[in-house]
Amino acid sequence: MISTEKIAEKIVLIAVRTPDLSENQIKEHLDELAFLAHTAGGIPIKRFTQNLSMPDGRTYVGSGKLEEIKDFLKFNEDVSCIIFDDELSPAQLRNIENSLKIRILDRTTLILDIFAARARTAYAKTQVELAQLQYLLPRLTRMWTHLERQRGGIGMRGPGEKEIETDRRIIRDKISKLKDDLEKIDKQMITQRKNRVQLTRVALVGYTNVGKSTLMNVLSKSELFAENKLFATLDVTIRKMVIENLPFLITDTVGFIRKLPHHLIESFKSTLDEVREADILLHIVDISHPNFENQIETVSKTLLDIDNREKRTILVFNKIDDFSYTPKEEDDLTPATKENLSLDDLKKTWMAQTKPTVFISAKEKTNIEELRQILYDEVLKMNKTKYISSK
Secondary structure (H helix, E strand, C coil), X not given: CCCCCCCCEEEEEEEEECCCCCHHHHHHHHHHHHHHHHHHCEEEEEEEEEECCCXXXXXXXXXXXXXXXXXXXXXXXXXXXXXXXXCCCHHHHHHHHHHHCCEEEEHHHXXXXXHHHHCCCHHHHHHHHHHHHHHHHHHHHHHHHCCHHHCCCCCCCCCCCCCCCCHHHHHHHHHHHHHHHHHHHHHHHHHHHHHCCCCCEEEEEEECCCCHHHHHHHHHCCCCCCCXXXXXXXXXXXXXXXXXXXXXEEEXXXXXXXXXXXXXXXXXXXXXXXXXXCCEEEEEEECCCCCHHHHHHHHHHHHHHHCCCCCEEEEEEECHHHCCCCCCCCCCCCCCCHHHCCHHHXXXXXXXXXXXXXXXXCCCCXXXXXXXXXXXXXXXXXXXXXXHHXX
């Protein structure tokens, strides 16, 4: 019997460490890039990093590092592509590909590819295709040179091939049509939101893979798709919830990530409108992640880009069942670091903040009633504010 199982691609990851990044941070960035690659169906077998004041304008890494990568590829001919941890310019893509003679992807292409694979509804597919085409338009010469998009593999889910003489016009026409299609859907969704305006709206936000969909399932007793992969779901899901006879709407949204491609932010305008127009945000944080503070900062910055208005926010630290730390030795007199802090220590730190804060495990359903009580209190406050302002 012939196996139809897809063989995972072997890939190489590359990043530049600039002076503003520590060794731990660049490792975290590459760990996340590896997780993205795994989500797309790849197996990272090697990582290359280079310390530079800024990425090389021609080839991202220096000529010496490029030769080192080329030597590695000579002895590892089964590597099918290389992924860079930043968005590459059309010139960088062309120069690197000409030098290494292998398929080159950047972080943006990888994220777009994952979104293309994850899109389920016609609306999500339209948004992703628009983002892909906007990204590809200035890169048409390079992308069409080897006609590689006719083959399978990571980064190959795209809108297809056209002759070089006509492809720009075709792509621009397609972008225009997709924008028109999304504008029509946007108007329908605005009408739907207006019909829901009387109910307080709560939106789940957070870094990708922090457990938003799992928590949504627990709170609203739904059965949304939840998986330990990045961007497991793209479509907005809205459910009506009632706590002690107090009704409100709760929305699950797409997760954020470091260096989220601006094409996606633009294309997913309506999805992000659910965040923009929410009354209360449930900011979900994976407390088991070693750099959860950086993820909080990334989400906060993205939220400011979407809507600079201050919103009521409940900070929800999830995955306490996966939390671990290394206690300090009794005779260790050095200052405690985050890695040495217990869950109780972190609770004291974060619960001293002005925002309502709760520590839970959505998977184990730990402290869910405490979260429901906080939700009830905040929705009640919002309803009173709305009632006073409407008088």
